[in-house]
Amino acid sequence: MLAKRIIPCLDIDRGRVVKGVKFEDIRDAGDPVEVARKYDYQGADELVFLDITASAEDRPTLFQTVEQVAREIYIPLTVGGGVRSCADVRALLSAGADKVSINTAAVENPRFVTEAGERYGVQCIVVAIDCKRVVKKSPLGRKPKTEPPRWEVFTHGGRRATGLDAVEWAVTMVEHGAGELLITSMDRDGTKSGYDLELLQAISATVPVPVIASGGVGTLDHLYDGLTAGGADAVLAASIFHQGTHTIGEAKRYLADKGVPVRI
Amino acid sequence: MSAIGIIDYGMGNLHSLGKALERVSSSGRVLISYDPEELLSCDRLVLPGVGGVRECMKELCRLELNEMIVEAARSKPMLGICLGMQVMLEWSDENGGVAALGLFPGKVVRFPDPSPGTPGARLKVPHMGWNRVRQAQAHPLWAGVPDESWFYFVHSYHAQPADPAHVLGTAEYGHPFAAAIARDNIAAFQFHPEKSQNVGMTLLANFTQWSP
Numbered sequence: 001m002l003a004k005r006i007i008p009c010l011d012i013d014r015g016r017v018v019k020g021v022k023f024e025d026i027r028d029a030g031d032p033v034e035v036a037r038k039y040d041y042q043g044a045d046e047l048v049f050l051d052i053t054a055s056a057e058d059r060p061t062l063f064q065t066v067e068q069v070a071r072e073i074y075i076p077l078t079v080g081g082g083v084r085s086c087a088d089v090r091a092l093l094s095a096g097a098d099k100v101s102i103n104t105a106a107v108e109n110p111r112f113v114t115e116a117g118e119r120y121g122v123q124c125i126v127v128a129i130d131c132k133r134v135v136k137k138s139p140l141g142r143k144p145k146t147e148p149p150r151w152e153v154f155t156h157g158g159r160r161a162t163g164l165d166a167v168e169w170a171v172t173m174v175e176h177g178a179g180e181l182l183i184t185s186m187d188r189d190g191t192k193s194g195y196d197l198e199l200l201q202a203i204s205a206t207v208p209v210p211v212i213a214s215g216g217v218g219t220l221d222h223l224y225d226g227l228t229a230g231g232a233d234a235v236l237a238a239s240i241f242h243q244g245t246h247t248i249g250e251a252k253r254y255l256a257d258k259g260v261p262v263r264i
Numbered sequence: 265m266s267a268i269g270i271i272d273y274g275m276g277n278l279h280s281l282g283k284a285l286e287r288v289s290s291s292g293r294v295l296i297s298y299d300p301e302e303l304l305s306c307d308r309l310v311l312p313g314v315g316g317v318r319e320c321m322k323e324l325c326r327l328e329l330n331e332m333i334v335e336a337a338r339s340k341p342m343l344g345i346c347l348g349m350q351v352m353l354e355w356s357d358e359n360g361g362v363a364a365l366g367l368f369p370g371k372v373v374r375f376p377d378p379s380p381g382t383p384g385a386r387l388k389v390p391h392m393g394w395n396r397v398r399q400a401q402a403h404p405l406w407a408g409v410p411d412e413s414w415f416y417f418v419h420s421y422h423a424q425p426a427d428p429a430h431v432l433g434t435a436e437y438g439h440p441f442a443a444a445i446a447r448d449n450i451a452a453f454q455f456h457p458e459k460s461q462n463v464g465m466t467l468l469a470n471f472t473q474w475s476p
């Protein structure tokens with residue numbers, strides 16, 4: 001039986017691990033190689049690096065980090081952030097990444113996802129979707145009619161609204177060759193209030209490819225909910241692991257006790 | 265001096281496989297090459313692979329590696345990984361159907377696509393992540409690898425070897441499928457040992473010492 005995956009996410013800024021709250025307020029959380037080694041030892045199923053380095057000049061630092069980590073760690077490594085061309089994909093794969101995650105560039109040019117998938121295999125193409133719940137303003141304080149929830153896709157690290165519907169966009173991306181989807185709720189990111197389960201469910205029930213849940217984990221129950229009620233195939237978390245609230249091992253034992261198949 | 269040759273036909277990522285083999289190979293050097301002669305001078309060969317089978321076969325033929333592989337497969341220890349395993353069969357249904365190397369009788373078929381429905385209860389394609397491998401028979405490559413160990417998979421197609429005696433191990437995804445196959449001096453894994461942490465390293469180490 002296929003195990004549900006626990007994936008610690010390392011936001012990387014100029015070669016350091018950092019963690020923001022709601023995409024802002026950056027805090028230093030350590031050296032990527034040390035952090036990666038620790039998670040590998042604890043039994044992480046994969047690692048995700050999201051490069052949030054703003055300037056292009058600092059880009060080589062990322063390749064160095066990826067190379068150092070790939071030299072020591074023999075679990076899958078996904079790297080995202082600023083992946084805009086097939087040359088970027090190739091550079092990251094040859095630095096030692098196993099998958100790349102594409103976000104803004106997929107919205108700007110969906111064909112890019114197809115080309116990268118054709119050239120390097122769809123299994124290494126993760127499309128990351130950052131989205132926010134669409135809140136309908138109720139006129140004159142009246143209660144709004146109950147409608148199914150909707151989410152809007154954002155790009156550029158959550159700064160730019162696209163007008164795209166997240167569920168429709170997820171389907172489009174799979175049609176374009178995404179091998180996996182990384183779904184981040186911007187409303188929940190960093191809040192520790194749990195994943196947006198309705199969002200996960202809506203996407204997971206619609207697409208044929210694996211879905212990674214992201215944004216909002218504060219407790220082990222949130223991981224459980226994401227994998228069960230949310231229907232996700234993998235859960236991504238940062239702060240509960242970085243801050244030492246829980247180890248990956250604790251998370252896995254907790255999930256195993258509740259009947260979720262995990263690799264222990 | 266012994267050498268392990270990794271067959272590089274320009275697709276996918278050989279970095280982590282090369283590093284992993286260097287780490288477990290005590291004496292030999294690891295050579296990544298697309299030169300048939302250079303590869304034929306190695307004692308053992310690894311055929312890795314990601315991507316589509318049509319492109320893979322096209323590149324193997326263009327670089328004249330297909331004939332080299334078939335020739336080397338007569339005597340040298342050889343290991344196929346992921347797509348490298350799939351092209352060792354006779355035929356793959358991928359990309360509209362492609363004739364492959366035929367080192368093992370049988371073909372490669374796709375996992376059925378899930379129909380939209382209950383989240384979580386259906387099987388996604390690709391089969392991506394860690395799954396247990398049940399060892400179907402004793403083999404030197406399994407030395408030190410506990411039965412039902414977890415290995416990392418990522419694939420949408422899987423091999424159906426015609427001869428059950430070739431199945432070295434199976435994994436369960438909707439139904440049991442061949443996760444590892446072997447005959448004589450050739451073995452192949454659908455999973456990625458280079459991504460499967462300690463048990464993966466053990467398997468690769470066993471391959472570097474395998475004398476069939």
